[in-house]
Amino acid sequence: MTIKQHQSPHTIGRNFRLIAGILALAACAKPANATDVFRFEGFGAISRGMGGVATAYDTGLSGMMTNPATLSLMETGSEIQLGFDFVSTDIEVKNKATGEHVSSDSHGNNRHPYFAPQIAYGRQIGSLTLGAGVFAQGGLGTEYGRDSFLSRASGNLDTELGNSSRLLVLNIPLAASYKVSESLTLGAGVDATWQGLNLDLLLGADQVGSLMGAGRVSGSLVPVLGGLPDLRGAHFSLTRNSPIKSGVSAWGHTARVGMTYAFSEDTRVGVAYTAKSRVADMEGRATLTAIDGVAGQIALPGDITIRDFQMPAVLNLGLSQRVSDKLDVAVDVSRVYWSDVMKDIKVGFVSDSGGDINILLPQDYRDQTVLAVGAAYRASDKWTLRGGFRIAQQALRGSTLFAVVPAVPKKHVSLGAGYAFSERASLDFAWSHAFEEQMDNEGTPNTSAPIRVNHSQDNVTLVYSYRF
Template sequence: MKTKYVAVATGCLVVMLWGEKVWATDAFNLIGHGPVSIGMGGTAAAYDIGPAGMMSNPATLTFMPDGTYFLIGADMVSADLKVTSTATGETANSYSRGRNNGPYFGPEFAFVWRKDRIALGVGAYATDGVGTQYGTDSFLSRTATNNVDTGLDVFSRLLVMDIPFSVAYKVTDKLTIGGSIDAVWTSVNLGLLLDTTQIGALAAQGRLSGGLVPALLGIPQLSGGYLNFNNGKIAGGAASAWGVGGRLGLTYAVNPTTRVGLAYQFKTSVGDLSGRSTLTAVSAVAGNIPLSGTVRLHDFQMPATFTAGISHDFTDRFTVAVDYQRVFWSGAMKDIQVGFTQDGTGQTLKLALPFNYRDINVFSIGGQYRYNESWTFRAGFHYAQEATPDAGLMAILPATPTTNVTAGTSYSFNQNMKVDIALAYAFPKTLTNGSLPDTSVPIKVRHSQIAASLAFTKRF
């Protein structure tokens, strides 16, 4: 019977992992790593969340009993997005219009070896992402200048994959330290339509340059410009690059029932994302004029994060954990710098889209109750300040939810094998933006979502 349970759980995970691997919450960040953390509101700094601890505070890997662990799992997010033009009342919904649209799936793989005072681990996790697709027939595909229905698809997709190599060491019976060095892969798909008014505002602010600019501005009745790069696959992006990241952490046992934890995740250092692209000039008289070339996203990084947490065992069955995070978005998402180089001529266009993301505070609290040897139940609350200023809101990057409630459970087949599952609901959040250059018409974006996480862990 146990073999049957394992086969069913593993089969479900394999099916899930064939899906699209991207999500978004807390700006581009998931609220936690793995179902144990997500079920407890995203807490992880001072509590045993299993092998996924290598992604939050590697020092917690020593909380696991001695043994060799293998984990396979997946995270899923289904988002509900509605963009409204507050000038006309028209709406655009992000449904299943293409492969850049959700629901989104992120993989979890981990291998941990734990013995005496040391723990070693390696894994693969999708850590950051955003994605949406509005199709070709909404008001987002129409220019405000000359009211041209372009028939161009408006979409985005970001995926950041993290492969950590982690180590943790129990210095004393109370103090544990840990760290990881990560290989980081970032990929992007994008279908971005800019109205002529937006192009003019970017030029006036010194955010638009290159040899292609005079030629494009000289096109009769220029109504907009469209940048498109899309790999057409269920995962990844047409523009991508590898880089490095990492984190450090420690835990300290104040007493047998209370632990504190600190962790610092470094800002990623990923090379410029590059790939094949098309730049299209939209003319009210000549139609769409495409130019083929290559695109480059310069210095597109994920932010540094500081986390402090505490966990306390009120009884041998009931535990509460609390985490505080400071996410330094302002150092990573001030501008998105995009460059296009035309084939043949080598002429370039460079633009810097102002995002001006803010540093945010994130608060998480979660509780766990071990009902019996087989069942454990969890619940939590997660709140993050809004990273996106209204003036930086774009319909294709609606990473706006801030408040989540979570719940989860574990079923242990025995001491060496278990399945964990968690659900998180992000309450609807609405932001508005009526200013150039990030939008040409005043918009209101409503965004809510449901997330799920499932993992199977085996100890050998």
């Protein structure tokens, strides 16, 4: 998109005020779930509007999150980007035994608002292009309140204890790309990674018993819980009632490499690999509440650790083709190695009064293959229209599904548009819809009552870019 004119300082200021106002509206966003399990289906509005393609196509500075070698495809000079994601979800859980329903909604302050930032800067210096930014890699969010069937312990005992989740994963990449020739670009990058988790989770006595029977519970608090006269369940709460703060959090890093090769001016291929993250154990404060039919609720404050919670390695292969002066198409195939990082959720708790308990919550995710197809049509010098779709294999298993981790969508369609205010400034918008998916879990250990989860969602992304 090129326009042969420059913006005045007044126009630039007006555009920035427009973006600031739109960012303020993000406070209306609902709790969110990422889409390829915990990962967003593409980074930035250009990629998102084209189904998530980014391996062999110029999607702007956000391309460094998929293939850092695409930085060499940017225009000469420097560029900054400012934007955000937010997701509106429709999640419903049904108790198949009783027919009761509960929907995830804004029952608490710690999941409202939920939006994710995008900030990036890139500069081309001869054959070398450097990029840095802050991007949300993904997350999840649910809020079922305190009065649904999910808050009942064994024997239909109402606890008025919450069931909810919020995970946010932020990446801070520093990437470089080198243009070896007119055909070949090579790129690499390293990311600082931060992740934070809030969680309220009730386990019924039958779930606790099932975990114990499978050898998934250990520690000196186990006989204490077993010695209660009428144990009905156990509840973990590691939630900070804040829009930003998390109950547990940790820092770490990951790295990626990539390349692109142009067979002609119209045809380009790309390959990129992102390594499994190396994030420290997430630590913080929590309360373990034992629920007993005779003694009532016994709250034990203490320190909690979520051990070895990592994001998976990803291999991306891509192809882009300029069909005409107005139309581009691109295809990505990705392999996401979930089985290496999500076999169990490993929880360790140490009570302030002494005693500890360790629990392995089974997940057993499958590896995922994802197909993304996108197109961009240059309708005029100012307007570019985009569209795409994305289909992924199901990574979750019904037998280990949690109501608070319903990351089951696997089919998406997206639309987007870009508007060039001038040759320097542009605004890109994308909307992505995850079609409703349904999954059942028939029983213990990750649910007490047999449940059915239905989940669909809409993701909106807006990015402002300025080149200088």
